[in-house]
Amino acid sequence: METKHVKIAVLGSGFSGLGMAYRLLQDGERDFVVLEKADDIGGTWRDNSYPGCACDVPSNLYSWSFALNPTWSRSFSKQPEIHAYMKQVASRTGLLDHLRFGHDVHSATWSDDDQAWHVETSKGHFTAESVITGMGGLYEPMIPSIEGLSDFDGPVFHSARWQHDVDLAGKRVAVIGTGASAIQFVPEIQKTVGHMTVFQRTPPWLLPRTDRPLPKWNNALYRYVPGAQRAVRLGIYWARELFAIPVLWPKYTDRVQQVAQGHLKRAVKDPELRAKLTPDYKIGCKRMLLSNTYLPALTKDNVAVETERITKVDGNAVITADGARHEVDVIILGTGFHVTDNPVATKVTGRKGETLASKWGGTMAAYMGTTIPDFPNFFMLLGPNTALGHTSVVVMIEGQIAQVRRVLAERRKRGARTVEPTQQAYDRFRTEMDRKSQKTVWVSGGCSSYYLDDNGKLSTIWPGFTFTFLRRAHALKAADYTFGTTAPKAPAVTAV
Numbered sequence: 001m002e003t004k005h006v007k008i009a010v011l012g013s014g015f016s017g018l019g020m021a022y023r024l025l026q027d028g029e030r031d032f033v034v035l036e037k038a039d040d041i042g043g044t045w046r047d048n049s050y051p052g053c054a055c056d057v058p059s060n061l062y063s064w065s066f067a068l069n070p071t072w073s074r075s076f077s078k079q080p081e082i083h084a085y086m087k088q089v090a091s092r093t094g095l096l097d098h099l100r101f102g103h104d105v106h107s108a109t110w111s112d113d114d115q116a117w118h119v120e121t122s123k124g125h126f127t128a129e130s131v132i133t134g135m136g137g138l139y140e141p142m143i144p145s146i147e148g149l150s151d152f153d154g155p156v157f158h159s160a161r162w163q164h165d166v167d168l169a170g171k172r173v174a175v176i177g178t179g180a181s182a183i184q185f186v187p188e189i190q191k192t193v194g195h196m197t198v199f200q201r202t203p204p205w206l207l208p209r210t211d212r213p214l215p216k217w218n219n220a221l222y223r224y225v226p227g228a229q230r231a232v233r234l235g236i237y238w239a240r241e242l243f244a245i246p247v248l249w250p251k252y253t254d255r256v257q258q259v260a261q262g263h264l265k266r267a268v269k270d271p272e273l274r275a276k277l278t279p280d281y282k283i284g285c286k287r288m289l290l291s292n293t294y295l296p297a298l299t300k301d302n303v304a305v306e307t308e309r310i311t312k313v314d315g316n317a318v319i320t321a322d323g324a325r326h327e328v329d330v331i332i333l334g335t336g337f338h339v340t341d342n343p344v345a346t347k348v349t350g351r352k353g354e355t356l357a358s359k360w361g362g363t364m365a366a367y368m369g370t371t372i373p374d375f376p377n378f379f380m381l382l383g384p385n386t387a388l389g390h391t392s393v394v395v396m397i398e399g400q401i402a403q404v405r406r407v408l409a410e411r412r413k414r415g416a417r418t419v420e421p422t423q424q425a426y427d428r429f430r431t432e433m434d435r436k437s438q439k440t441v442w443v444s445g446g447c448s449s450y451y452l453d454d455n456g457k458l459s460t461i462w463p464g465f466t467f468t469f470l471r472r473a474h475a476l477k478a479a480d481y482t483f484g485t486t487a488p489k490a491p492a493v494t495a496v
Contacts, residue, residue, distance in 0.1 A: 008032035009119050009128035011105050011344075014043020016134030016381035016397050018086065019064055021095050023401050026066075027409075034095070035121060037104035041090055044138045045083045050162040050181060051188035053079035056209075056290045060233045061240065061392040064089065068229050070222035076211040076290075108133075109349040110376060114488040115417050117377065129377055129417075132404060133348075136382035136393075137339040137460065144176065144335050148313035158333040159185060166330060170194040174318050174328040176310065178204055180289055182334030187293035189332075190300055197304045197326050199318065202447065203276065205260045205283040209290040243390035244465050247284040250441040257283040267295035276305050285445025287389060339387075339460055340364060340453035350375040364459040365430045367421035367480065368473060370400050371407070376418035376484065379404045385433050386469075387460045389442070389451070395466050399473040406476040411483060418484035425480035436463040 008024065010017045013036040021034050040046055055062045059072040062082070067089045073081060090096055104122040108131050111118055119126040141158040143149075149156065157163045159181040173193045175182055178200045190196055222229040246253040260283055268274040277295065279286075298305055308320035317325040345357035345364070351374045359372065364384035366372050371379060381404075386396045411419045437443050437458035442451045453459045462469055 003125045003127060004033075005116075005127045006031055006033050007128065008130045008132060009108075009117065009126055010034045010132045010134060011108075011119075012036065012043055012134035012136075013041040013090075013099060014045065014134055014136065015064070015086070015394055016136060016400075017043070017132075018090055018095055018134075019394075019397055020132055020134060020381060020401050020404065021098055022064070022066060022089075022093055023405055025094065027405060032098060033126070034099050035103040035105055035119070035126075036099060036101050037122070039101045040087075041099065042083045042086050043134070044136070045079055045086060047160050048138075048162075048181065049079060049164070050159045050185045052184040053181070054184060054211075055079075055082060056180070057240070057392045058236050060229060061236045062394055064394065065233075065398055067093075068222070068233070070219050070229060072214055072219070074211055074213055076209065105135075105347065107347050107349065108378075110351050110378070112351060112486075112489075115376075115486065116488075130379070130408070131348075131377065132379045132381065133344060134381045135342070135344045137342055137387060138337045140338040140343050141333070142336045142338055143333065146176075146310055146313055149331070152313050152331055153316040154329045154331070156331045156333070158335070160337070168193050168330060171329040172327060173197070174199060174326065174331045175334060176318075176331065177334030177336065178202070179334055179336055180287055181336075183289050183291045183294040185332070185334070186303075187291070187297040190297040190303055193302065195302050195304070197306050197318070197328065198298065199306050199310055199320075200276070201307075201309070202281075202286070203279045204286060204289050205257070205279050206263060206289050206291050206295060207256075207260055208263055209292050211292075237391070237395070240391035241465055241467065243288075247389055247441045248464065249439070250282055250284075250444055253282050253284055253441060253445075256288075260288075264295060268299055270299065273299065273305060276307055279447075281447035282441050282445035284389065284441040285447035286449045286451075336450055339450045348375070348378070350378070363453050363455045363457045365426070365433070367426045367429050368400075368403060368469075369396075369462070370403055371419075371421045371426075371481075373420055373423045373426050373482075376420045378420075379407075384459050385462050387451075387462065388466065389461055391466060396462065396469065399466070399470040402470075403473040403476070406474075407481065410476060410478055410481070414483050416483035416485055417487070419481050420484075421480055422482050425477075433458070433463060437461075 010020055013034050017034050024032055055077050058075050059077040063069055069085050102123055106120045108117050108119045116127045117131045141160045155166045168189050169192045171193055173196045176199045246256045308322045311321050312319050317327045346355055348356045366380055366383045369383040369386035381400050440463050442458050451460050
């Protein structure tokens with residue numbers, strides 16, 4: 001199979017990959033490809049098509065700054081509209097010319113011999129001077145290890161792989177998990193299922209969702225008044241930054257928690273059910289969720305909340321620790337994703353022949369969440385310590401993209417072939433993340449969440465305000481990088 005060479009290979013076509021591709025075009029770069037495993041763009045917003053799927057960040061902020069959309073229909077957009085927005089932007093900006101669909105990336109390996117990355121995909125081999133991965137944390141569904149689950153008599157599927165051909169009308173449905181996806185699809189399917197049992201390990205804190213349709217005059221204002229939408233976007237940005245205060249300094253969480261407690265009390269009148277749904281940890285320790293419909297759905301006659309631990313699945317029944325058999329027709333998993341153990345880490349091999357997973361040893365780390373020593377010309381978007389718990393992750397993505405562009409420009413200016421962070425800069429940043437995370441509610445709030453890895457480290461979330469990250473991302477510290485000038489080795493000549 002023919003090997004194709006490009007200057008830059010971008011992995012994934014979600015908000016990260018497409019945003020990076022757009023900026024590459026803006027910089028005059030044309031020799032790059034965006035490798036996408038599916039037959040359509042969208043990443044998370046393509047894969048998560050479950051009923052009720054929507055964003056929990058206002059639309060005007062959960063969008064690219066270079067492609068504001070004046071026609072959002074709601075203040076918090078739903079999945080179909082976000083996906084359509086991404087496709088529309090990709091189409092009108094010429095990004096589709098660089099997309100390579102059906103290219104599932106199996107591995108990416110650095111070669112010192114030719115100073116290039118070798119990328120193996122399901123449709124062929126690429127070599128690239130640089131690799132930029134946009135395969136974020138919400139990439140690979142987490143399937144719980146439950147005895148007998150694979151032998152269940154009926155359909156079993158994860159919310160991120162929703163089987164739309166399964167008719168839930170009148171069915172007995174088990175929902176395992178009560179996270180960000182479940183709180184959206186549970187109220188939707190409750191309306192049609194015969195009976196639903198929600199298996200809850202840990203209840204989430206929920207806040208009211210201030211969603212509303214956007215009137216036509218609102219969109220007309222955005223379309224015809226220069227700067228109006230950017231002003232609204234800026235206001236939303238700073239308002240959302242305030243959400244970081246109670247998670248960065250847990251002593252300020254009480255007031256927010258009181259709002260959540262009042263929300264729960266108004267929605268659930270039954271004291272026994274309300275006790276089941278009351279978390280025993282500080283708000284913000286797990287992801288703060290927004291919903292006006294989830295709690296009321298749990299009070300309906302056709303819904304039961306089960307807090308006993310699941311021990312196994314037997315035939316068509318879910319068995320809990322108290323020995324009870326819960327007979328169901330369908331099992332839906334709302335169990336999240338491999339975040340701290342993202343499978344991409346096992347696919348990328350650096351200069352010393354070790355994978356990212358091996359180098360990390362269970363705790364992800366990257367300088368400014370983006371680059372790693374001994375992985376030359378390799379950049380991660382939505383890498384370690386860049387996820388957010390209070391505002392739009394697109395803000396962080398664009399900050400990282402700006403950082404990548406500056407590093408690549410500096411490499412070109414120096415005539416270097418490779419760039420990577422120094423070990424000292426990497427270690428210093430890692431120590432800083434550990435130190436700053438200790439005071440946050442994510443570490444001290446008394447819960448176990450996907451924010452923390454198996455070593456107890458906060459390796460996913462940025463432990464600060466986004467403006468502090470953006471300031472640093474836009475100010476390149478060249479001394480924190482090593483620029484290499486080694487030329488590729490000449491191919492060996494065999495005497496005939």
